[in-house]
Amino acid sequence: MKPAFWARRAHKWIGLIIGVQALLWMVSGVYMTSVSLDVIHGDHLADIDVEPLQSPSRWLDSAALAARYPDLMAYKIKQFMGKDAFEIHHGGKVLLIDAVSGAQITPLDESRVRALAASMYQGDAAVRAVEWITQAPSEVATRPVPMWAVSFADRGDTTLYFSPDTGELLARRHDLWRWFDFLWMFHIMDYESRTDVNNNLLRTAAASGFAFAASGLWLLFYSFRRRAAA
Amino acid sequence: MTPWLRKIHKWVGLIVGVQLLLWTTSGFVMSLLDHDAVEGKAYRASAPAARAWPPDALAPAQVVAAAATKVQTLTTGWLLDRPVYHLSDSESARTVDAMNGAAIEIDATLASALAAASYAGPGKPATSQRLDKTLEVRNHDGPLWRVDFSDANDTTVYLSAQTGRVLEHRNKTWRLFDVFWMLHIMDYAGRKNFNNPLVVTMAVGGLWLALTGIWLLVASFHWHEFVPQRFRRRRELAVYAPDGTRLSTLASAVGDSVYVAMARQGLHLPSNCGGGQSCGLCEVRVRGVAPPPTAADRAHLTGAKLKQGYRLACNLHPSADMRIEVDAGAGLWTRHTAIVEHVDAVTPFLREIRLRMAQAPGPEFRPGAYVQIHVPEYALQRADVLHPEHHREDWAALDLPAALTNKKPVRRSYSLAMPVERVGGCLILLARFSPNRAHGKQLPAGKGSTWLYSLKPGDQVHFSGPFGDFALKPGGREKVFIGAGAGMAPLRAMLHACLDTGAKERIHFWYGARSLRDTPYIEEMEALAATHRNFSWHLVVSGETNAAFASAQGQVHEVVQEMLLSRHPYLQACDFYLCGPPAMLTATRALLRELGVAEEQVAFDDFKI
The missing domain is CATH 3.10.20.30 (Beta-grasp domain)
Structure with missing residues (x-):
């Protein structure tokens, strides 16, 4: 039989095997490329502009620090809700204290988190729920628990995740991100953890996809000649 | 609906096809390359154990006060065994000694030591190189140090030249991955932005392809096909x-x-x-x-x-x-047998072969028709390909291989080159030898032509046919024949058929050849033109010209355009018959379309390829 016939047959049967996955790759590809990555990351949802440190002269001195935390390993001085704060790492624990008064800020309670979230959030919607999370949902599986989840009643169903120990914004999640993640799962064909790009299913499918594309290209050679007029 | 979708599918396929191949190839390679190997995990040292912060370190307030810019964060840290403060502001980052407040400059030696501390492989660090930026650490702004290690993975450690922080471990697996990543996201300069318009456009094209493809898949499968x-x-x-x-x-x-x-x-x-x-x-x-x-x-x-x-x-x-x-x-069913009666090397690479069939050919062997020669399996030596002595030089230049083989019977199409009644019921075929040497690359010689060029009188040939719908149209309209190379064959048969039956209409024949030496039947055409006042013949030579016979030099379709078509008062009254190599055919058809000649007026033969 003619090569054109074989090319068509190959393309058709490989298409039967991999066609639906090819569609999923394309749908997810279009989504992932056309929605800006900055939007997916939620840069527009929460502002973490850092202000300069304000009052070094009034900070607790090193001796006081050493006295309070004899097993001090490391610390960081940063702005927290408009005030200078020390993030203290000692004895395997992390906590935040006011840099001037030394008052302990963390662990954050619900009202504090609510205020923190509201100060960062860039939208107009109100806080819908503040949740104490001890088992990380899959959308923040890589972040340490426990954490606070602050959800907003906006169109994207925004959720901001905060560390109760450092007040740090751990993650911004919203529907565009969740769609991205969902489609990414189809793109890499890891339906469980959505992170393993080396799974054998993907490898097999990608190889079939290659054969599919190659047979399609092969077929193109035969597909543009029309009936000769005579 | 389906023909439309098929059309969309193949045109979109033409545009996105190659990228699809690249997507699947790169996707496949990236799925094969182990993620941990790409990240260089094997040679990464584990983080050093945390140690107590020295209580006698300089007060941070003092360091911040001494800083020239407004510090946003201060973090304690260690550079090897030295406690330091990392300071950062909106523009930059820097590192000072926590004991004395002196600014720490990350020099080549320190960079090398820091890199070595983060590395657990067998390699030794080479001299550190300072860079302003590199594609290998594309997300980092500011100067950096590059430290290459002499291991089998070509590991490179990058550090910030401001803070001494280890930024990345790169290796050759990562570099390979990165090339495929670039091809996958189609950001060839930055290798970073997968929101670029090119990839979005291609992805949308790919989506179209997939959607129409799914439709076509459903439309083209018959459920019976799933049963053997x-x-x-x-x-x-x-x-x-x-x-x-x-x-x-x-x-x-x-x-x-x-x-x-x-x-x-x-x-x-x-x-x-x-x-x-x-x-x-x-x-x-x-x-x-x-x-x-x-x-x-x-x-x-x-x-x-x-x-x-x-x-x-x-x-x-x-x-x-x-x-x-x-x-x-x-x-399709017939298998005619014929005997080679005569072989004539009309030019070095055009050969006229006269075949006599067992029975006289019927009327279906009309000018314009073609037959399919059954080319058998063969193993020929270079010397079996025959040519007359006076063509020796032309053939020497071809540089043919010593052995020419065909492992599977094939069929090759050849047009009748003369009306059968003119040659006593014989079939005249005109075979061009295709050395298949295109763009300086040597490909195997044509399977059909090689075999035909080994034929001698008395040899037996099988063929099917005749086939084809390339034929003279009834009605004595003015005729323009345009041909080149082996396209001479059907046109010559048609010309003879017209002139022999006493056609009175104006008949033009424009024929293109590379050189005079490559032009068959010059005398014959001259003689026809001399005896028939309504017939004119024009040779267009694309290579060297020898003005004696050639009418003009150039590409045949261009010369026809200039010398006939552009001056012709009424092209709509003409019929056109075209035969020649694909490029010439395409160009001529496009030209005629441009001139407003209707498709019905143009008949052509595309060499069945």
Whole structure:
């Protein structure tokens, strides 16, 4: 039989095997490329502009620090809700204290988190729920628990995740991100953890996809000649 | 709907096809490359154990106060065994000694030591290089240090030149991955932005392709196809010639199209696309009640033909016994035998071969028709390819291999080069030798031409046919023949047929050749032009010119345009007959279209390729 016939047959049967996955790759590809990555990351949802440190002269001195935390390993001085704060790492624990008064800020309670979230959030919607999370949902599986989840009643169903120990914004999640993640799962064909790009299913499918594309290209050679007029 | 989607599918495929191949290739490679290897995990040292912060370190307030810029964060840290403060502001980051407040400059030696501390492989660090930026750490702004390690993975450690922080470990697996990543996201400069317009456009094209593809998949599968052919029920497919002769009856498995059923028996209906409802060549006529025409039938066949029962064989699935008529159907089955009577090397690479058939040829062997020569398996030596002494130099230049073989019988099409009645019922074929040397690359010589060039008088040849719809049209309209190379063959037969039957209309023949030496039948054409006042012949030579015979120099279609078509008062009254290599044919057809010549006025023969 003619090569054109074989090319068509190959393309058709490989298409039967991999066609639906090819569609999923394309749908997810279009989504992932056309929605800006900055939007997916939620840069527009929460502002973490850092202000300069304000009052070094009034900070607790090193001796006081050493006295309070004899097993001090490391610390960081940063702005927290408009005030200078020390993030203290000692004895395997992390906590935040006011840099001037030394008052302990963390662990954050619900009202504090609510205020923190509201100060960062860039939208107009109100806080819908503040949740104490001890088992990380899959959308923040890589972040340490426990954490606070602050959800907003906006169109994207925004959720901001905060560390109760450092007040740090751990993650911004919203529907565009969740769609991205969902489609990414189809793109890499890891339906469980959505992170393993080396799974054998993907490898097999990608190889079939290659054969599919190659047979399609092969077929193109035969597909543009029309009936000769005579 | 389906023909439309098919059209969209193949045109979008033409545009995105190569990128799709790159996407699947790069996707496959990236899925093969182990993520941990890409990240260089094997040679990464584990983080040093945390140690107590020295209580006698300089007060941070003092360091911040001494800083020239407004510090945003201060973090304690260690550079090897030295406690430090990392300071950062909105612009930059820097590191000072926590004991004395002195700014720490990350020099080459320190960079190398820091890199070595983060590395657990067998390599040794080379001299550190300071860089302003690198594609390998594209997300980092600011100067950095590059430290190469002498291991098998070509590990490179990058550090910030401001803070001494280790930024990345790169290795050759990562570098390979990165090239495929670039191809995958189509950001060839930055390798970072997968929101670029190019990849979005291609992805949208790919989505179209996938959507139309799914439709076509459903449309082109017949559920019977999932049953192996031998388990399917048989239907009888009776094949007739247009005159009513029953040619053959074959068993067709339910689910196979007529095109496939015939192809399984080695009977190849004319087709360019291989049975994809794309070229419209495989038409057959259903005797009795034809099934309702599909969209593809309607797209390729005229209403009159549909009414007569014509359908595309590739789209015709007999579910009951069926009787069909095939034009030139007889030709598919026939296996004529002929004896080589005479061989004439008319030019170095054009050979006239005269064949005498066992029976006299019928009227279907008309000018414009072609036959399929059955080229057998062969193993020839260089010396078996014959040529006369005076062509020796031309052949020496070809540099043919010593052995020429054909492992599988093939069929090759050749047009009749003379009306059969003019040559006592013989078939004249004109075979061009194709050394297949294109763009300086040596490819195997043409399988058909090699064999034909080994033929001697007395040898036996088998062929099928005749076939083809390239034919003279009735009505004495002015005729313009345009040809090149082996395209001489059918045009010459047609010319003779016209002139021999006393045609009175104006007949032009424009023929293009590389050189005078490559031009066949010069004297014959001169003689015809001398005896027939209504016939003129014009040779256009593209290479060196020897003004004696050539009318002009250049590409034949360009010269015709300049010297005839642009001056012709009424092209609509002419019929055009074209035959030649694909490039010449395409250019000439495009030219005629531009000049407003209707498709019905143009007949052409595309060498069946």
